[in-house]
Amino acid sequence: MTPEATQQLLDFAYIAATVLFILAIKWLSSPVSARRGVLAGEIAAALAVGATLCNPELVAYKWVIITLIIGAAVGIPLGMVHMTAVPQRTALSHAFGALSAALVGIAEYYVGVPNVTRFGMAEIGLEVIIGSLTFTGSLIAAGKLQEILPQRPIVYRGQNFVSLSVLSAAVLLAIALVVNPANTVLFPIMVAVALVFGVLLVTPIGGADMPTVISLLNSYAGFSAALLGFVLNSKVLVVAGALDGSSGFILSVIMCKAMNRSFTNVMFGAFGQVQAGAGAAAEERTVRSASPEEAAGILAAASSVVVVPGYGMAVAQAQHKVRELYDALTRKGVDVKFGIHPVAGRMPGHMNVLLAEADIPYERLVEMEEINSDMPQTDVALIIGANDVTNPAARTDASSPIYGMPILDVDKARTVMVIKRSMSPGFAGIDNPLYYMDKTLMLFGDAKNFVGSIVRELAGGHS
Amino acid sequence: MPADFLSNLYVFILAGFVGFELIKRVSPLLHTPLMSLTNALDAIVVVAAIIIAGRQETPLATVLGAIAVAASFSNMVGGFLITDRMLRMFKAGKPKQP
Numbered sequence: 029m030t031p032e033a034t035q036q037l038l039d040f041a042y043i044a045a046t047v048l049f050i051l052a053i054k055w056l057s058s059p060v061s062a063r064r065g066v067l068a069g070e071i072a073a074a075l076a077v078g079a080t081l082c083n084p085e086l087v088a089y090k091w092v093i094i095t096l097i098i099g100a101a102v103g104i105p106l107g108m109v110h111m112t113a114v115p116q117r118t119a120l121s122h123a124f125g126a127l128s129a130a131l132v133g134i135a136e137y138y139v140g141v142p143n144v145t146r147f148g149m150a151e152i153g154l155e156v157i158i159g160s161l162t163f164t165g166s167l168i169a170a171g172k173l174q175e176i177l178p179q180r181p182i183v184y185r186g187q188n189f190v191s192l193s194v195l196s197a198a199v200l201l202a203i204a205l206v207v208n209p210a211n212t213v214l215f216p217i218m219v220a221v222a223l224v225f226g227v228l229l230v231t232p233i234g235g236a237d238m239p240t241v242i243s244l245l246n247s248y249a250g251f252s253a254a255l256l257g258f259v260l261n262s263k264v265l266v267v268a269g270a271l272d273g274s275s276g277f278i279l280s281v282i283m284c285k286a287m288n289r290s291f292t293n294v295m296f297g298a299f300g301q302v303q304a305g306a307g308a309a310a311e312e313r314t315v316r317s318a319s320p321e322e323a324a325g326i327l328a329a330a331s332s333v334v335v336v337p338g339y340g341m342a343v344a345q346a347q348h349k350v351r352e353l354y355d356a357l358t359r360k361g362v363d364v365k366f367g368i369h370p371v372a373g374r375m376p377g378h379m380n381v382l383l384a385e386a387d388i389p390y391e392r393l394v395e396m397e398e399i400n401s402d403m404p405q406t407d408v409a410l411i412i413g414a415n416d417v418t419n420p421a422a423r424t425d426a427s428s429p430i431y432g433m434p435i436l437d438v439d440k441a442r443t444v445m446v447i448k449r450s451m452s453p454g455f456a457g458i459d460n461p462l463y464y465m466d467k468t469l470m471l472f473g474d475a476k477n478f479v480g481s482i483v484r485e486l487a488g489g490h491s
Numbered sequence: 492m493p494a495d496f497l498s499n500l501y502v503f504i505l506a507g508f509v510g511f512e513l514i515k516r517v518s519p520l521l522h523t524p525l526m527s528l529t530n531a532l533d534a535i536v537v538v539a540a541i542i543i544a545g546r547q548e549t550p551l552a553t554v555l556g557a558i559a560v561a562a563s564f565s566n567m568v569g570g571f572l573i574t575d576r577m578l579r580m581f582k583a584g585k586p587k588q589p
Contacts, residue, residue, distance in 0.1 A: 042538075045535070049532050049535075050509060050513070052528065052532065053510070053513045053514065053517070053525075053528070053529070053532075054513050056517055056521060056524065056525055056528055057513070057516045057517045057518065057521075058518060058521075059518070059520065059521065059578070059581040059583070062521060062524065062578045062581070063575060063578045063579070065528065066528060066571060066574050066575045066578060069528060069531060069532055069571060069574075070571050072532070072535075073531070073532075073534070073535065073567055073571070076535055076538050077537060077538060077541070077567075079538075080537075080538040080541045080542065081541065083541075083542060083545075085542055085545070085546055086541070086542065086545035086546065087545065087546060087547055088545055088547045089545060091544050091545070091553060091556075091557045091560075092541050092544050092545045092557075092560060094557075095544065095557045095558070095560035095561040095564070096541075096560060096561075096564050098561040098565075099537075099560060099561040099562070099563070099564025099565040099567070099568065100564060100565070100568045101565075102561065102565035102569075103564065103565035103566065103567065103568030103569035103570075103572070104568060104569065104572065105569075106565060106569035106573070107568060107569035107570070107571070107572025107573040107576070108572065108573075108576075109573070111577070111580075114523060114527070114573065114577075117569070117573065118523075118526055118527060118530065121527070121530050121565075121566045121569065121570060122530070124562040124563065124565060124566050125530060125533050125534060125536065125562070125563065125566050127558075127559070127562045128534075128536045128537070128540055128558075128559035128560075128562040128563035128566075129536050129559075131540070131555040131556070131558055131559040131562075132536065132539045132540050132543055132555070132556065132559050134555055135543045135551070135552040135555040135556050135559075136543070138549065138551055138552060138555075139543075139548050139549060139552045145493075147492065147493060147496070151496075242526075243526070246526055246529070246530070249530075249533060250529065250533055253533050253535070253536050254503055256536060256539060257499065257503075258496065258499045258500075258503075260539050261495045261499065262538070262539060263499065263502050264535060264538070265535060265536065265538075265539060266499050266502045266503050266506065267502060267506040268532050268533055268535045269503075269533060270502075270503050270506035270507045270510055271506060271509070271510040271513075271514075271529060271532060271533075272529040272530065272532060272533040273507070273510075274507050274510035274511050274514060275510060275514045275525060275526070275529045276526070276529070278511065278514050278515065279514075279522060279525075279526065282519075282522075368519070370519060373523075375522075375523060375526065376519070376522035376523060376525075376526065377519060377520065377521060377522025377523035377524070377525070377526075378523050380519070380520045380521070380522075380523070380581075381523045381524070381577050381580065384577070384580040384581045384582070385580045387580075387582065389582055389583055389584050390520055390581045390582065390583060391583055393520055395519050395520075
């Protein structure tokens with residue numbers, strides 16, 4: 029076969045892979061066809077990697093084979109992590125993706141120099157800056173999610189000024205390189221400055237904003253791959269990067285809306301600092317509490333129950349007890365649904381995965397807007413480990429830091445039950461007036477134990 | 492402006508629109524698998540890394556390419572694996588009877 033014919037064959041393999049990529053995402057839209065989407069993606073990846081290995085430009089296979097094996101050896105354990113660890117795994121994979129895109133861009137520069145054109149330099153510069161900052165930014169995000177690094181935003185005076193200066197420095201270095209692409213001294217400095225900026229970008233962002241940050245880093249990782257496609261003139265990379273980039277972008281918009289925040293506010297607002305004075309104003313107010321026995325009685329007498337899980341439920345490892353509760357109530361003829369806030373987990377859709385893992389059928393997992401229209405006809409809203417996303421102050425109190433955030437309207441249900449360790453405020457340090465309402469019963473205790481006790485009571489009263 | 496740039500820009504813009512339309516339709520139920528799947532697809536960077544590592548132009552490029560192969564291939568393998576594990580958990584139907 030002539031080299032031209034081989035090249036054409038490879039191009040067709042890449043085109044087929046591109047089509048399969050698009051089908052993969054199309055099929056992912058519904059749980060019924062989603063696994064077919066994964067299969068399409070796998071075939072596409074195998075086609076593209078296989079075709080690349082046949083590329084006549086390859087002269088030595090030793091390092092390629094060794095590193096593919098290393099990659100698989102790292103990838104398999106990362107694909108087997110526990111479902112609660114999926115957010116940090118995802119952040120880590122954004123870091124790996126951005127790292128490889130940046131490294132290929134850097135290699136391309138050094139191979140090309142001194143014959144890099146100004147236009148090519150602009151592409152490489154932008155690609156390497158985005159790839160590098162996404163790499164370190166994602167590592168910091170993964171560290172925060174794994175709780176190696178502090179969850180609270182780390183802030184200091186003049187922070188935004190410092191961060192923006194560092195970013196400007198990286199951009200200025202890139203411009204200097206476009207003016208003189210052969211300046212091999214400036215290039216590594218630009219990479220280093222971009223790496224530092226990634227750290228500065230994510231360090232001040234608090235744990236509560238991680239769903240947005242992780243989506244935004246997803247988008248950056250995608251766009252850096254697309255830019256690499258421009259650098260290498262590879263359409264399959266441009267398409268894959270554009271799909272990944274737009275996916276991350278859409279998810280970050282959804283997350284921002286779910287928290288009623290703007291991008292600027294997430295990036296520079298340092299949300300989640302202790303709200304001085306907000307809690308201090310609260311006078312002595314009474315709450316009503318109930319025992320597992322009483323809670324079980326109310327739940328068994330209800331005809332419809334909406335469970336609102338928050339990340340606290342996952343921290344307490346209570347998903348499986350919640351499933352038992354779901355089974356016990358369903359057997360008694362109670363209609364049980366789950367109201368899922370978009371930011372209920374630590375990344376978009378995380379709570380659905382945690383509940384699906386506990387064998388709760390997915391048609392029982394209902395989005396916020398849909399469940400809110402059912403709320404006034406609901407007998408009991410049972411809140412497990414969620415706080416701010418149920419806070420009615422978001423609708424009523426214009427002075428509240430979360431005012432305007434869309435919430436689950438649990439206060440419209442006939443009875444509200446809240447499983448909570450103590451009266452301490454949540455992630456954002458904001459008091460929740462829901463707990464002081466007449467129809468609210470506080471169930472104090474560990475989520476797993478408390479739900480377990482309710483299940484036992486329901487079983488005992490079954491006869 | 493190079494002709495390649497313009498054709499890539501066409502592809503980028505069209506793919507961006509296709510992505511937007513498709514992803515808008517993905518149920519919020521599956522947003523986590525969506526992110527891990529697009530991550531695995533994005534790991535197609537591995538094809539560029541393989542060429543850099545296998546062309547052996549300079550030792551530096553080979554080393555950078557080799558690290559990039561390992562990083563992106565681990566995303567590819569791990570990304571598909573975890574996406575499929577998650578999707579297998581999404582089941583329709585009745586609760587278990589005792």
